[in-house]
Amino acid sequence: xxxxxxxxxxxxxxxxxxxxxxxxxxxxxxxxxxxxxxxxxxxxxxxxxxxxxxxxxxxxxxxxxxxxxxxxxxxxxxxxxxxxxxxxxxxxxxxxxxxxxxxxxxxxxxxxxxxxxxxxxxxxxxxxxxxxxxxxxxxxxxxxxxxxxxxxxxxxxxxxxxxxxxxxxxxxxxxxxxxxxxxxxxxxxxxxxxxxx
Numbered sequence: 001x002x003x004x005x006x007x008x009x010x011x012x013x014x015x016x017x018x019x020x021x022x023x024x025x026x027x028x029x030x031x032x033x034x035x036x037x038x039x040x041x042x043x044x045x046x047x048x049x050x051x052x053x054x055x056x057x058x059x060x061x062x063x064x065x066x067x068x069x070x071x072x073x074x075x076x077x078x079x080x081x082x083x084x085x086x087x088x089x090x091x092x093x094x095x096x097x098x099x100x101x102x103x104x105x106x107x108x109x110x111x112x113x114x115x116x117x118x119x120x121x122x123x124x125x126x127x128x129x130x131x132x133x134x135x136x137x138x139x140x141x142x143x144x145x146x147x148x149x150x151x152x153x154x155x156x157x158x159x160x161x162x163x164x165x166x167x168x169x170x171x172x173x174x175x176x177x178x179x180x181x182x183x184x185x186x187x188x189x190x191x192x193x194x195x196x197x
Contacts, residue, residue: 021191026065028187033063033072035183036176040074040169047168048126060120074173076123086115129165136161 044050044058062079065072 021195024191025070025188028184028191029070029072030065032180032184032187033065033074036074036173036180037061037063039176039179040172043172044123044168047172048123048166050126055114055119055122056116057119057122059116060118060123062117062120074176076120076127076169078120079117086113123169125163126166127169129163129167 040061041058044061045053050057060076060079061074062076063072063074
């Protein structure tokens with residue numbers, strides 16, 4: 001009789017409405033999603049075909065653990081909390097006697113003031129491509145000729161292209177979640193075993 005009551009007590013502890021078991025289960029979900037996020041961050045530059053990422057946009061890959069349900073998600077959505085602005089200035093490549101290029105001092109650009117997780121818009125632009133950006137073209141004059149001024153005697157083609165969709169995040173995140181499913185199962189089994197031993 002004593003053994004049966006002990007077994008029933010442990011079954012009660014394993015119920016998901018038990019605060020102790022619920023916390024341990026959410027900790028497992030948080031740990032596993034953290035591993036998946038780390039892998040996605042490593043793969044962000046190559047998956048989105050970024051030549052470089054000096055402002056650490058890869059940090060915008062985030063995860064969330066649900067409060068009411070047991071589960072979570074990976075995303076590149078905009079965070080509700082904004083970080084502080086930084087004073088980043090791109091390096092200038094001007095050399096003595098150098099013609100063209102960046103001789104003129106750049107005006108302030110808001111895009112340079114964001115870093116890390118706040119640069120999630122870069123990941124979303126590259127991931128969604130033309131669905132979010134319009135093709136870029138040179139403006140034409142009233143007589144339908146390319147704009148010619150004293151700095152631009154021989155204008156080149158007017159079409160500047162558009163950002164092509166990479167569609168990286170959906171497939172990569174699903175693959176990572178499938179990859180960590182086994183790890184989650186192992187950790188949950190360990191919690192259950194600990195309760196019964």
